[in-house]
Structure formats: C-alpha cells, structure tokens
Amino acid sequence: MTHAGWGGGPGWFLLIPLFWIILLIVLFAVFSRRWRHGWADHPGGWQAPAARAEGTLAERFAQGDIDEVEYRARLEVLRANRPDRR
Template identity: 60%
Template sequence: MSHALTAIAAAHWAGPFFGPWFLLVPLFWILVFVVLFAIFGRRWRQRAMDGGYGPDGGVNPGRQAETTLAERYAQGDIDEVEYRKRLEVLRANAPVRPGR
C-alpha cells in the first residue's frame, strides 16, 4: 500500500509542471522578449538619436537640407563660394526648437 501511495505522489509531483517543460516555458518567454527587443530596440534607439518622438521629432529638416547641400558640393554641382553662401542662409534661417 505504501508503494502505491509513493507512486501516486511521485506521479503527481513529477507531472507536467515540474518536468522539463517547467523550465522551457519561462525560457520561451525570455526568448520572445529578447527577439522583440532586438528587432524594435534598434529602431527605438535610432529614432531617439534622430530627434525623438512627438510632433517635432523625426528627421530634422535643417540637417537634411545641409546634407543635400554638402552632397551637391561634393558632386561639383556648386562651387565653394555658393556652398558657403547657401549654408550660411540655411543656418541663419534654421528654426529654434524648444528644449534644445
């Protein structure tokens, strides 16, 4: 009789919750969060470096205009005098962003 009770207790405690599945369920969820962070974390960090979220976040138009101007100068479309003149105008008319 005692062997039967021991077998029942062993079967109960060695059920699906305390077998190898007991360790695999938390590992599965940890893996899910790691994959999500790997996919979206890079986008969140890049977006934060580009100016953040919100109505005034995102691509900085002044920086984008300076980049386009520098590319035109590098390709030879404009000379140095024209480049410096336009760059000065861009920087003089750049909107002041609050909090920066």
C-alpha cells in the same frame, strides 16, 4: 498508467516561460542597440530636416553641382532659418 494532458512532466511547463524570456532579451538587445546609436545612423532613420538639407547641400558641393560661393551662401541661409535656433 499515463497522465492526461501533455504527459511530459514538469520540464514542458518550464519551456514556455523560458521561450518568452529569451524572446524579450533578444528584442531588448536589438532595439537598445538602435536606440543607443540613434535612428539617424540607420538607412531610413530619422534625421532633423535641417541636417538633411545641409547634407544634401554638402553632397551637391562635393559633386561639383554648385561652387563654393553658392554653397556658403545657401548654407548661411539654411542656418539662419533653422527652427531650433535661439
């Protein structure tokens, strides 16, 4: 005589919670790694506007687009007008 329903016994009942537990562990591992390393480390991640501006300025100086005098002058202006400066 067979039972109505799934007919697989109690084993199938345990697989659904096990699936969700494994899924939550995987999601936690992925997002906690990104959180620990900071979103700025990843492409498209968040970065403070002042840090982006200084990075762009440093890249232009490294490529030779601007000379050292202009680099230092612009860097001083960026740092003087930084909103988080107290």
